[in-house]
Amino acid sequence: AGFTVAIVGRPNVGKSTLFNRLLEQRKAIVDDVSGVTRDRQYGVADWNGKTFNVIDTGGFVSNSDDVFEREIRKQVKIAMEEANALIFMCDVATGITDLDADVADLLRRSSKPVFLVVNKVDNSDRRLEATEFYALGFENVHFLSSMTGSGTGELLDDITALI
């Protein structure tokens, strides 16, 4: 029970880093290698006296691009069903990829709130580059550095405003 937020997006964008930060404890495995988080991770976050569940959707390892894309789409669809709101994470360092655009297409059809989080916005140059992500067409956009924690407070304010 309770309000649930799922973090979706392609591997290596920083989903588990944000998950850990929201929980402020090391439940997910973060690694430089894509797809290290094999399974979905569940945790509970607290912000200003409000509590909500967080799901970190795992990466997936496959030697076939088709299977890989299908698995990510499957994870997004499951998340859209079981969560009350979604964090769609992208990575400013790579820019918008085809897979990001695919996930965006799925999420735009959701009736649930979607927070587009552009991650790895570690400095002001990256903040300028990050404006390209407005092209994905989401109203609710956050620029974050999950590594430093910059921007996470505003995201938590917006999420908990829904509870």
Ligand code: GDP
């Ligand atoms: P996931 O596959 O989406 O769960 O991504 P991870 O959380 O495992 O992160 C993938 C890599 O990106 C790791 O090397 C992280 O340290 C790095 N990373 C995550 N967040 C940031 C960030 O805000 N800035 C930078 N520069 N690197 C980050």
Ligand code: MG
């Ligand atoms: Mg992960």
